[in-house]
Amino acid sequence: MANETELPDLPTEITPQSQDFGRWYTDVVRRAELADYSPVKGCMVIRPYGYAIWELMQQALDKRFKETGHVNAYFPLLIPESLLNKEVEHVEGFAPQVAWVTQGGNEVLEERLVIRPTSETIIGTMYAKWVQSWRDLPILINQWANVVRWEKVTRLFLRTTEFLWQEGHTAHETAEEAQEETLKMLGVYKNFSETELAMPVLDGQKTDSEKFAGAERTYSIEALMGDGRALQAGTSHNLGQNFAKVYDIKFQGRDKSVQYIWGTSWGVTTRLIGAVVMVHGDDGGLILPPRIAPYQVVIVPIIPKPKFKETVLPRAQEIKAELVKQGVRVMLDDRDSQTPGWKFNEWELRGVPLRLEIGPKDIEKSQVVLARRDTRVKSFVPMEGLAIHVAEFLETIQQALFDRALAYRTEHTSETDSYDEFKEILEGRPGFVVSPWCGDAACEAQIKTDTQATIRNIPFASAPAAGKQCLRCGSPAQAHAWFAKAY
Numbered sequence: 070m071a072n073e074t075e076l077p078d079l080p081t082e083i084t085p086q087s088q089d090f091g092r093w094y095t096d097v098v099r100r101a102e103l104a105d106y107s108p109v110k111g112c113m114v115i116r117p118y119g120y121a122i123w124e125l126m127q128q129a130l131d132k133r134f135k136e137t138g139h140v141n142a143y144f145p146l147l148i149p150e151s152l153l154n155k156e157v158e159h160v161e162g163f164a165p166q167v168a169w170v171t172q173g174g175n176e177v178l179e180e181r182l183v184i185r186p187t188s189e190t191i192i193g194t195m196y197a198k199w200v201q202s203w204r205d206l207p208i209l210i211n212q213w214a215n216v217v218r219w220e221k222v223t224r225l226f227l228r229t230t231e232f233l234w235q236e237g238h239t240a241h242e243t244a245e246e247a248q249e250e251t252l253k254m255l256g257v258y259k260n261f262s263e264t265e266l267a268m269p270v271l272d273g274q275k276t277d278s279e280k281f282a283g284a285e286r287t288y289s290i291e292a293l294m295g296d297g298r299a300l301q302a303g304t305s306h307n308l309g310q311n312f313a314k315v316y317d318i319k320f321q322g323r324d325k326s327v328q329y330i331w332g333t334s335w336g337v338t339t340r341l342i343g344a345v346v347m348v349h350g351d352d353g354g355l356i357l358p359p360r361i362a363p364y365q366v367v368i369v370p371i372i373p374k375p376k377f378k379e380t381v382l383p384r385a386q387e388i389k390a391e392l393v394k395q396g397v398r399v400m401l402d403d404r405d406s407q408t409p410g411w412k413f414n415e416w417e418l419r420g421v422p423l424r425l426e427i428g429p430k431d432i433e434k435s436q437v438v439l440a441r442r443d444t445r446v447k448s449f450v451p452m453e454g455l456a457i458h459v460a461e462f463l464e465t466i467q468q469a470l471f472d473r474a475l476a477y478r479t480e481h482t483s484e485t486d487s488y489d490e491f492k493e494i495l496e497g498r499p500g501f502v503v504s505p506w507c508g509d510a511a512c513e514a515q516i517k518t519d520t521q522a523t524i525r526n527i528p529f530a531s532a533p534a535a536g537k538q539c540l541r542c543g544s545p546a547q548a549h550a551w552f553a554k555a556y
């Protein structure tokens with residue numbers, strides 16, 4: 070990401086994916102007006118079109134959180150240093166990325182404050198006050214917020230110093246309940262990613278070296294991007310009693326004994342917008358899954374001569390009203406200043422799933438043209454029952470995008486027991502490589518040094534590794550791990 074105060078102009082052309090995938094990504098994000106660089110080092114501006122996608126993601130997630138019994142609350146942005154310092158592993162994990170507030174107005178603060186990198190510490194402190202008895206449990210709270218983690222190398226949506234996210238923080242009576250919650254929320258993330266984002270994800274457990282600072286166990290969903298790199302799309306942590314012991318979150322149990330609560334935390338971020346861009350996009354630009362597209366349909370009136378304006382525009386407005394009434398998100402591009410061809414390009418670049426063309430001849434024949442963004446196929450559709458046809462098209466596109474992404478992942482997943490072959494596969498656009506691994510962190514680190522690939526996770530559905538040997542060191546394998554180069 071450019072950090073200069075002098076900001077680069079918007080690109081006029083989009084770099085082809087095959088030429089430079091990273092460049093392509095940035096061009097699309099900026100040209101489609103999802104986000105832009107800002108004068109603040111490492112921070113981005115989410116533009117209205119990008120923010121509309123985030124709002125749709127939020128709604129779909131929030132609905133799922135509520136359905137699973139969670140409520141929303143809000144905790145402070147600033148956290149006293151002493152609170153953060155209580156949990157040693159946690160503070161060591163986050164210290165290099167923490168932003169400090171040292172002064173308020175002209176006054177130097179007695180105690181420094183951190184801008185939250187995550188909220189376990191402050192939320193844990195409050196839970197300690199709120200929980201007395203087993204009757205107060207479980208606490209199932211989610212927060213929609215921004216966090217700050219100082220980043221040296223940044224990238225629009227994928228890695229920025231400030232980002233938006235949700236963080237769930239729960240407290241439970243038993244270890245079993247906490248584990249159940251941890252996996253339930255990972256399941257919510259998987260369902261959300263696959264249903265709303267049309268993005269297949271691999272759900273599984275992170276290795277110890279990749280787990281959240283202060284967690285017992287971390288689970289993740291991992292998606293494969295169009296350049297063969299993996300992206301961690303969401304995490305769910307079983308915190309055990311680590312934070313409870315440090316922040317003194319205790320309760321009187323059913324047997325009257327004093328016990329520590331069992332905690333979880335889980336989050337997804339605006340990085341999901343970047344994931345959608347990289348999973349579905351092509352050289353024409355963005356391709357949005359209909360369920361999170363700010364505009365699901367763009368109507369482009371074809372007005373060959375000025376005299377047709379009086380017939381075409383009112384009909385286009387009627388169609389828009391009819392679709393909106395059926396709950397479809399519609400943009401009618403009635404700008405005089407641009408040609409239909411220019412508009413076709415523009416809305417393709419911005420990923421609108423369906424384009425509806427209507428001209429004088431279509432009105433005569435009582436039909437419209439529907440053009441799919443994903444396949445670019447055009448169909449004539451009768452105006453009669455148009456809303457039903459549009460709804461069917463949108464569903465078909467949503468499914469087709471998922472199927473295509475899943476096929477891509479399958480094509481780009483290899484299995485090998487041989488380290489030489491492993492290294493060979495990791496050239497080019499490799500995707501996932503599934504290999505037996507011994508479970509040793511040093512061995513995992515050496516694989517990363519040799520190949521840049523990390524263990525993304527050990528999927529729940531991973532084949533047992535009994536009798537297999539670690540691909541690198543030859544020791545007995547613990548599991549089949551899924552490796553990839555990652556964002």
Ligand SMILES: [Zn+2]
Binds near residue numbers: 506507513540541
């Ligand atoms: Zn090994």
